[in-house]
Amino acid sequence: MxxxxxxxxxxxxxxxxxxxxxxxxxxxxxxxxxxxxxxxxxxxxxxxxxxxxxxxxxxxxxxxxxxxxxxxxxxxxxxxxxxxxxxxxxxxxxxxxxxxxxxxxxxxxxxxxxxxxxxxxxxxxxxxxxxxxxxxxxxxxxxxxxxxxxxxxxxxxxxxxxxxxxxxxxxxxxxxxxxxxxxxxxxxxxxxxxxxxxxxxxxxHSGSEADVRRNLAALIRDMTGRIAVTCFASNVARVESIALAARAAGRSVALVGRSLRNLDAAARAAGYFATLPPFLPEDAAEEIPDDNLLILVTGSQGEARSALARIAADTHPRIALGESDTVLFSSRVIPGNERAIGLVQDNLVRRGVRVMTEADHMVHVxxxxxxxxxxxxxxxxxxxxxxxxxxxxxxxxxxxxxxxxxxxxxxxxxxxxxxxxxxxxxxxxxxxxxxxxxxxxxRLVPLAGAVMAARRQMLREGVVVASIAVDQAGRLRGRAQISAPGLLAPDDQEMATLTDEFVATLADLPPALRQDETGLIDAARAALRRVLGRRLQKRPPVEIHVLRV
Missing domain, CATH: 3.60.15.10 (Ribonuclease Z/Hydroxyacylglutathione hydrolase-like)
Structure with missing residues (x-):
């Protein structure tokens, strides 16, 4: 340039x-x-x-x-x-x-x-x-x-x-x-x-945060059972509004999720949350009666590994929600996350949890x-x-x-x-x-590079790895081992057929080629690809491991 x-x-x-x-x-x-x-x-x-x-x-x-x-x-x-x-x-x-x-x-x-x-x-x-x-x-x-x-x-x-x-x-x-x-x-x-x-x-107009604070206070005041609220973890004003609403309702606030804990530490270091008592750690939530607890939790966008997703799937080690409990999504749906959020909400409703969102209550601007x-x-x-x-x-x-x-x-x-x-x-x-x-x-890996291209292919086609043992004279020893994660289960009958055809193809290779490391790997890879294309109509990435004995 x-x-x-x-x-x-x-x-x-x-x-x-x-x-x-x-x-x-x-x-x-x-x-x-x-x-x-x-x-x-x-x-x-x-x-x-x-x-x-x-x-x-x-x-x-x-x-x-x-x-x-x-x-x-x-x-x-x-x-x-x-x-x-x-x-x-x-x-x-x-x-x-x-x-x-x-x-x-x-x-x-x-x-x-x-x-x-x-x-x-x-x-x-x-x-x-x-x-x-x-x-x-x-x-x-x-x-x-x-x-x-x-x-x-x-x-x-x-x-x-x-x-x-x-x-x-x-x-x-x-x-x-x-x-x-x-x-x-x-x-x-x-x-x-x-x-x-x-x-x-x-x-x-986008609306005022003050309106959200008033509505959160009114909603939380009248609720019974455990309340979990999820919002964007960086929204200091919203976190403060939720904490103030909880305090007015006689509830203690437990933070669940790493990004919320980081926000709390950074906000207090910069002089925010000065009027709020320290939040409880998540392991203290079990000691608080349900009607006196509010859980502030990460996962408003349905992130698969977020705290809320694990709670919804009943796999969180400390927090559980069920009948008579409420989850309030004080956030908007970022385009592209609709399906993930819907899955979390479905899992919550399946467990008897009431779900409230910005679509039905003034809880986000x-x-x-x-x-x-x-x-x-x-x-x-x-x-x-x-x-x-x-x-x-x-x-x-x-x-x-x-x-x-x-x-x-x-x-x-x-x-x-x-x-x-x-x-x-x-x-x-x-x-x-x-x-x-x-x-x-x-590491930083180019999205348009070879690593991510191979990963995309694996997502579509699976991956196949074959291991063969060859002696110094080029003779095959033992039986080839093939694994195909994402393509075939280990006990699939097709696996045995694939292995037999692959071994038969290798046996037809000239002895001199089987003695050449590079030539053998290239020929074996091509052979396995042909077998896979013929048997499964797939072209997954193929790796060959040769053990010289």
Whole structure:
């Protein structure tokens, strides 16, 4: 890719534009780069071969000497969850507010990177000077504390990067969105607004967290039996609302699930939950009478290994729910998770548990702006150009139509598009390579690479492994052993037939070929594939193990 002239300004999303999650954005000015957010995504049912995904940082990793820093807008996983995975390739300073820094420290410590990463804590509403960029943080309401929009000043113009936001006059934790600061930007003149599109298809207003708090208190007050509430584990205001409702109803709160325990620790370290007593550990729940217990549990999206999924399947080691108990889903369904959530809810109902959701009770509001809030933002900021991000194409397109109605010129791009914002009229000037990496423990595996391709094939076709013993003269010894997990059971009669045909094929190979290690493996693999295709009409991956005796 051609490097920039000294007076240009460009925006490049490597993740999060044209998709939900994996937000990873870059700005370029005077041949220096600034990164904003670095998040994970979840593979979902469409990609069963993987679970957690991160954007491929290869493009900026190759230019990391020019990377001034990584700024985190807020502590949601889709904005900071990939930092510990990708920082070894970036090796730049990281900037975050106190709460986001508390969440990030735990992740860096788990990855044994805490001592290596230079982590600068910036107060909400603070400033960051990374010439030629100068950033001012603008507090915005969201479903997590200390969410910040970024006013990015450059020699070529002023950019507003909204991050995730909404207009909530009573967000309960943290201040409302600083509309006065946004209006002041509008007075100065905003070249472009890079803006959240998650709810751009939703008319009206996203709703207030205060309304949810009142409704939760009313619902929980009148319930009997055990109550379990699940919500997004990062929603500090919602967790506080649930805890306050429990206290008013005379119930103790037990935390069940690792992500909730991490949130509790980070929130208290940053000064939140100061009025709440310590939550109970899950092993203390058995000691509390049912009518005096509320369980705050992870698993709102039906994650198979989550605490709620195990409770619903009656496989959790400590927590059980049944007749007269209630599970309240204080969350929305993320598209793609409908089936998994439905399975958890079915399992709960089968056990006699009453299930309550946002579909029938006011127990959740979104942390993202609906169309009336977007219109209000455009009236305040009055950007010359609008760049919808943080959404799939239907969200981006709906946002672009709204921006045009509000007098801004919309520019639709997707991951990998290098949008030149100055000099001249904005346009896509180049493209950068993009990709997704699957998180495999401490490894990052290309989703489009050979490992994941083989795994996809195994999911469709199974895998077959054959072991044969051959002496130095090339004679077969003993009987070949074949295993076919995901394809044939060990006691399947077809297995014996496959083995006999495979051995017969090997016996017909020339002795000289059977003495050559590489030649024998290649010939045996081809032979086994032919047998499998003929007998089962399948072409699974095939592995051959040769033991020389």
């Amino acid at each position: 051609t490097e920039s002239p000294s007076d240009d300004l460009a925006f490049l999303p490597l993740g999060g534009t044209g998709e939900i999650g994996m937000n990873f954005n870059l700005y370029r000015c005077r041949e220096r780069w600034l990164a904003v957010d670095c998040g994970i995504g979840f593979a979902g049912p469409a990609l069963p071969e993987a679970e957690i995904l991160v954007p491929d940082p290869g493009f900026i990793a190759a230019r990391r000497e020019a990377l001034l820093g990584l700024v985190i807008t807020h502590a949601h996983e889709d904005h900071l969850g990939a930092v510990a995975h990708l920082w070894p390739r970036l090796r730049c300073p990281v900037y975050a507010t106190p709460f986001a820094a508390a969440m990030l420290r735990r992740k860096l410590a788990e990855a044994q990177l805490l001592a290596e990463v230079t982590l600068h804590i910036v107060p909400p509403g603070g400033e960051i000077a990374l010439a030629p960029f100068r950033l001012r943080l603008i507090p915005v309401a969201h479903s997590i504390p200390e969410a910040q929009a970024l006013a990015i000043e450059t020699p070529a113009g002023l950019i507003l990067h909204t991050g995730d936001w909404k207009l909530d006059p009573t967000p309960l934790v943290g201040p409302p969105t600083d509309e006065a600061a946004l209006a002041a930007l509008g007075e100065r003149g905003v070249l472009a607004m890079i803006c959240d599109s998650t709810n751009a298809m939703v008319e009206g 979104s942390g993202h702006p609906a169309r009336d809030e977007l219109r209000r933002l455009y009236r305040l900021v009055r950007p010359r150009y609008a760049v919808p991000v943080h959404g799939e194409w239907r969200h981006l397109t709906a946002h672009a139509e709204l921006a045009r109605e509000m007098g801004a010129r919309p520019i639709l791009i997707e991951d990998g598009d290098v949008l030149g914002l100055a000099p001249g009229e904005p346009e896509v000037i180049e493209s950068a390579p993009v990709g997704r990496l699957a998180v495999e423990g401490k």
